[in-house]
Amino acid sequence: MQENATTPLIDRFNRRIEYLRMSVTSRCNLSCSYCVPAGKLSDNGGCDMLSFRDLLFIADVFARLGVRKVRVTGGEPLVRKGIEKFIAQLAETPGIDRLALTTNGVMLAQMAHSLKSAGLKAVNVSLDTFDREKYARVTGHDGLNNVLSGLNAAIDAGIESVKLNVVVMKGVNDDELEKFAGYTIRNKIQVRFIEFMPHTKGAWNAGQYMPVEDVKKRIEALGALIPCSREQWGGPARIYRLDGAQGEIGFISAVSRHFCWECNRLRITADGKLLTCLFEGSALDLRSLLESGASAERISTAIKEALMGKWEARPGFDSNVNDAQGQVAMRHIGG
Numbered sequence: 001m002q003e004n005a006t007t008p009l010i011d012r013f014n015r016r017i018e019y020l021r022m023s024v025t026s027r028c029n030l031s032c033s034y035c036v037p038a039g040k041l042s043d044n045g046g047c048d049m050l051s052f053r054d055l056l057f058i059a060d061v062f063a064r065l066g067v068r069k070v071r072v073t074g075g076e077p078l079v080r081k082g083i084e085k086f087i088a089q090l091a092e093t094p095g096i097d098r099l100a101l102t103t104n105g106v107m108l109a110q111m112a113h114s115l116k117s118a119g120l121k122a123v124n125v126s127l128d129t130f131d132r133e134k135y136a137r138v139t140g141h142d143g144l145n146n147v148l149s150g151l152n153a154a155i156d157a158g159i160e161s162v163k164l165n166v167v168v169m170k171g172v173n174d175d176e177l178e179k180f181a182g183y184t185i186r187n188k189i190q191v192r193f194i195e196f197m198p199h200t201k202g203a204w205n206a207g208q209y210m211p212v213e214d215v216k217k218r219i220e221a222l223g224a225l226i227p228c229s230r231e232q233w234g235g236p237a238r239i240y241r242l243d244g245a246q247g248e249i250g251f252i253s254a255v256s257r258h259f260c261w262e263c264n265r266l267r268i269t270a271d272g273k274l275l276t277c278l279f280e281g282s283a284l285d286l287r288s289l290l291e292s293g294a295s296a297e298r299i300s301t302a303i304k305e306a307l308m309g310k311w312e313a314r315p316g317f318d319s320n321v322n323d324a325q326g327q328v329a330m331r332h333i334g335g
């Protein structure tokens with residue numbers, strides 16, 4: 001790995017930033033109920049996306065600041081034309097040695113092999129139900145079979161890490177927890193149960209919130225959960241394995257037990273806004289800097305200054321209230 005870092009990005013709380021989540025589009029081919037407020041179709045959100053050239057320039061600036069992992073998100077990143085070529089170019093950025101993607105998986109089956117050849121190391125697929133009708137109800141699209149084919153294609157292509165992200169919603173998919181856990185028995189995949197977060201106004205529903213401790217108790221009824229050591233780029237998930245299973249099970253307690261003290265990430269929206277937290281508004285407008293012809297050094301300095309505004313932890317939220325806290329819609333951030 002070529003050394004590219006100059007001064008590491010460290011915030012006021014001594015957290016080192018090594019992970020950048022980069023949204024490349026707000027467009028999506030789904031309209032998930034917990035992302036797109038009821039009745040709002042998932043358009044591009046009026047988002048004027050940065051060019052791939054600008055996104056590569058920004059990625060290089062972050063790599064020089066010690067960022068080593070980049071996760072490409074959306075909206076749905078695979079709907080953006082030229083995404084495979086962009087992933088290949090991003091994989092060439094010196095210093096970035098972990099390239100990941102978050103997708104809804106609907107288009108993954110036909111792209112998994114080319115993404116692997118492009119240098120993709122990890123893919124997280126968002127899937128909240130194995131029930132075809134329910135899938136269509138939650139996402140507004142009859143695409144479950146495509147997603148399952150996409151998962152198999154990602155495993156077949158040999159992408160190092162294939163994970164399934166399940167947002168647990170009471171009364172929606174909490175009747176399938178055992179089925180998701182059972183999926184890890186014969187599949188070399190990591191299924192992660194994620195707490196529904198009070199993020200997007202009009203999409204958050206406190207009545208659907210279920211803490212992962214309750215999810216874990218349900219899974220433990222299936223058999224002993226053997227703790228697994230945390231992988232290098234594993235993020236905040238607590239990982240276990242059911243005895244004899246090929247795959248793993250993760251629990252992400254974003255509401256009940258936050259992990260802000262170890263936050264190592266920054267986010268960029270598709271239109272070039274830098275967010276220092278999932279729940280914060282824009283801390284820096286990278287697009288206007290790029291349009292002003294700012295140098296890499298100037299942008300680097302601006303990023304470091306913006307980082308000094310990163311809070312210690314997200315606002316405490318009471319999961320019982322219908323008070324969503326996100327300041328930028330989830331489809332502009334990609335989680």
Ligand code: SF4
Nearest residue numbers: 259260263277278314
């Ligand atoms: S809520 Fe914000 S500060 Fe906390 S882990 Fe997430 S991004 Fe980091």
